Amino acid sequence: MHLDAHSYAALLEGTMPPEEARALSTHLDGECEQCEGFLAAQSSADSLDGVVDAWVGRALPPTGGQGNDLEFARITRSLRTARGGARSALLAGTIAASILVAGVAGLVASRDARAPTAKWDGVKGVERPIPVRLRFLELTHDRAIQKGLSGEAVDRSASLLFEAETSRAAWLAIARVSADGSAEVVWRARSSGGRVQVGLGGRPAAYPLAGLAGPQRFVLVASEAPLDDLRVLKVGRSLAPPADLAADAPELSGLSLDVVELTVQ
Amino acid sequence: MSKDPPRDAPGCDLVARAVAGDAEALRALYDTHRPDVHRLARGFAGLDPDDVDDVVQETFVRAFRHLAGLEHPGRFGPWLLTIARNRALSRLARRRSEAATAAEFGREAEAHLEVEAEPPDPEAGLELDVVRRVIASLPDGPEKETVHLFYVEGNLSARQIAERLGVGKSAITMRLERFRAKVKKRVLAEVARLRGEGSC
Numbered sequence: 001m002h003l004d005a006h007s008y009a010a011l012l013e014g015t016m017p018p019e020e021a022r023a024l025s026t027h028l029d030g031e032c033e034q035c036e037g038f039l040a041a042q043s044s045a046d047s048l049d050g051v052v053d054a055w056v057g058r059a060l061p062p063t064g065g066q067g068n069d070l071e072f073a074r075i076t077r078s079l080r081t082a083r084g085g086a087r088s089a090l091l092a093g094t095i096a097a098s099i100l101v102a103g104v105a106g107l108v109a110s111r112d113a114r115a116p117t118a119k120w121d122g123v124k125g126v127e128r129p130i131p132v133r134l135r136f137l138e139l140t141h142d143r144a145i146q147k148g149l150s151g152e153a154v155d156r157s158a159s160l161l162f163e164a165e166t167s168r169a170a171w172l173a174i175a176r177v178s179a180d181g182s183a184e185v186v187w188r189a190r191s192s193g194g195r196v197q198v199g200l201g202g203r204p205a206a207y208p209l210a211g212l213a214g215p216q217r218f219v220l221v222a223s224e225a226p227l228d229d230l231r232v233l234k235v236g237r238s239l240a241p242p243a244d245l246a247a248d249a250p251e252l253s254g255l256s257l258d259v260v261e262l263t264v265q
Numbered sequence: 266m267s268k269d270p271p272r273d274a275p276g277c278d279l280v281a282r283a284v285a286g287d288a289e290a291l292r293a294l295y296d297t298h299r300p301d302v303h304r305l306a307r308g309f310a311g312l313d314p315d316d317v318d319d320v321v322q323e324t325f326v327r328a329f330r331h332l333a334g335l336e337h338p339g340r341f342g343p344w345l346l347t348i349a350r351n352r353a354l355s356r357l358a359r360r361r362s363e364a365a366t367a368a369e370f371g372r373e374a375e376a377h378l379e380v381e382a383e384p385p386d387p388e389a390g391l392e393l394d395v396v397r398r399v400i401a402s403l404p405d406g407p408e409k410e411t412v413h414l415f416y417v418e419g420n421l422s423a424r425q426i427a428e429r430l431g432v433g434k435s436a437i438t439m440r441l442e443r444f445r446a447k448v449k450k451r452v453l454a455e456v457a458r459l460r461g462e463g464s465c
Contacts, residue, residue: 003453022461028454039453040439040446045350048456050343052449053350056343057301057342059396063419065303067296071322077296078326117456137314149313237289 003035012048070131070167078193110112131167134174134220134258136160139206156213159206162187162198162220162260169193170222170256175236176207179215183236184196185229186218212264215241222256280338283329299341302349303319308415308441309353310423310434316356317422322351395451399444407432410439 001007001024010016011024028035042049125200136148141157148160170194177183186207187198199205209216218235219229234251241261279297282290299321306312306320328345335344400417403409407430415427421429427437 008453011453011460013289014460016457016460018461019400021457025454025457025461028450028457036446036450040442043345044354047343047347048449049350050340050345050347050450052445052452053301053305053346054343054394055392055452056445056448057304057346060416060419062300062304065300065307067299071318072292075322075325075329076291078322079329147313149314149315199419214406219329 002032003028003038008038012046068131070133070165072101073131073167074165079151092168104111130170130222130224130256132170132172132220132222132256133165133256134162134218134260135165136162136218148260148262150260150262153265154209156211156264158210159208160218160262161204161206161263162218163193163195164189164198164220164222165195166191166193166222170224171227172196173221173227173232175221176218177217177219177231177236177240177243178212181237181240183233183240185232188227188229188232209264215263217241218262219258220258220260225254242259271354276341277338280332280335280341284333291329294329294341298345299325301342301346304419305346305349306353307422307424308438309357310427310437311357311360312353314422320349320352323352327352348455391455395455396448399447399451402447403444408440408443411437412444415441416444 001020003024007016007020007024011021017025019184084108131155137160138146138148138154139159139161140146140155150155154160162174164174166172169190172187172191173188175183176185176186189196189198197204198207217236217239219239221232221235231251235255235257239259276294276297276371279290279294283294295424295440302321302324303317306317312320324345328341329350337344400412403412411426411430414421414429415418415423423437425443427434430437
């Protein structure tokens with residue numbers, strides 16, 4: 001006897017007669033490609049899948065994937081709101097028609113763009129570094145928006161829409177640095193915590209890649225103290241690609257960083 | 266429905282405290298189970314690192330929202346992983362089809378049924394033997410290599426393994442799913458044995 005939808009459901013629901021269950025148990029203890037194929041082809045997970053994954057997890061514990069304050073805070077924030085979703089706010093807020101494509105000067109001039117008003121309460125203590133995350137969307141020359149992935153190549157006709165996230169109030173800056181060490185401050189803002197879209201005058205603003213070529217790093221810097229351009233540029237230059245991101249250079253002391261790396265072509 | 270007692274007493278306590286609003290218990294559940302959820306999501310090569318993070322987050326949000334309805338608190342782990350798998354599959358389905366809304370609603374409904382349809386959880390301690398036997402029984406070749414890289418070495422995601430081995434992402438996901446199907450078949454054999462003994 002082979003597994004099929006009927007016998008599988010009967011087994012899980014406990015409605016299979018004991019003698020049939022014993023026969024099936026003996027069969028499943030042996031090799032059967034047909035039954036394995038049936039199980040591998042299931043398109044959604046049921047309660048037995050959870051048991052299987054838990055078994056695998058107990059037998060072969062994961063070697064990484066520990067939690068972090070930023071993610072936990074995001075989870076608790078989502079629990080308090082009607083609708084969660086890691087990316088929804090960014091996507092919802094970035095309708096192509098409303099996006100500005102701003103030069104560096106414009107972006108740096110903006111302050112506290114769309115900073116959320118919710119008070120941060122997910123992290124205890126003030127000594128630890130501020131958890132930060134930098135994500136982005138790609139705005140193509142024909143105004144289409146697609147998800148941005150660090151490490152990928154991007155066409156120079158595109159612009160980037162950044163979103164910075166911090167676990168609590170912080171001074172933020174984004175620096176861009178090329179492989180030759182040339183750097184610029186792309187954006188600075190004071191955030192009260194949570195997600196902040198890089199914007200101008202309350203509207204999302206995209207950073208144009210025109211004129212750039214080769215590997216570029218966009219470095220989000222967060223600090224409890226105000227950040228000046230000189231310091232942000234110094235940090236950016238110390239992380240010019242392919243520098244080690246785990247560098248313990250003195251200029252990184254007391255700062256939290258996240259980096260997006262792209263190759264402009 | 267199973268009459269098994271809850272297996273994980275500390276887990277039961279944490280769930281009870283979390284339901285009562287204890288934020289530290291919520292954090293402890295997150296810290297304890299996050300690595301398993303993260304690995305599960307990383308096993309789908311079609312998900313990029315951001316997707317994986319989103320699946321992890323959505324899984325915990327969903328689980329914590331429905332925590333009070335969890336009938337067997339000692340089975341929080343398997344329940345959470347079922348949610349995680351459905352979140353990952355939903356995300357992949359959304360990628361594949363513009364008409365994913367219906368599938369999304371379908372899986373939402375299934376997630377509510379997960380606890381009620383809980384199968385018997387075979388004896389603790391058996392899993393180590395079963396999982397290792399399944400790995401040992403894999404013939405030398407790409408599937409065994411993939412399983413070893415993902416589950417035993419554990420440093421690479423399915424996506425990274427695809428890049429390293431120079432094969433398609435779907436091929437890696439399929440190899441890992443075939444391995445899981447072998448483990449699932451053995452788990453199912455145990456469930457059938459318990460049903461056959463009339464113990465549940």
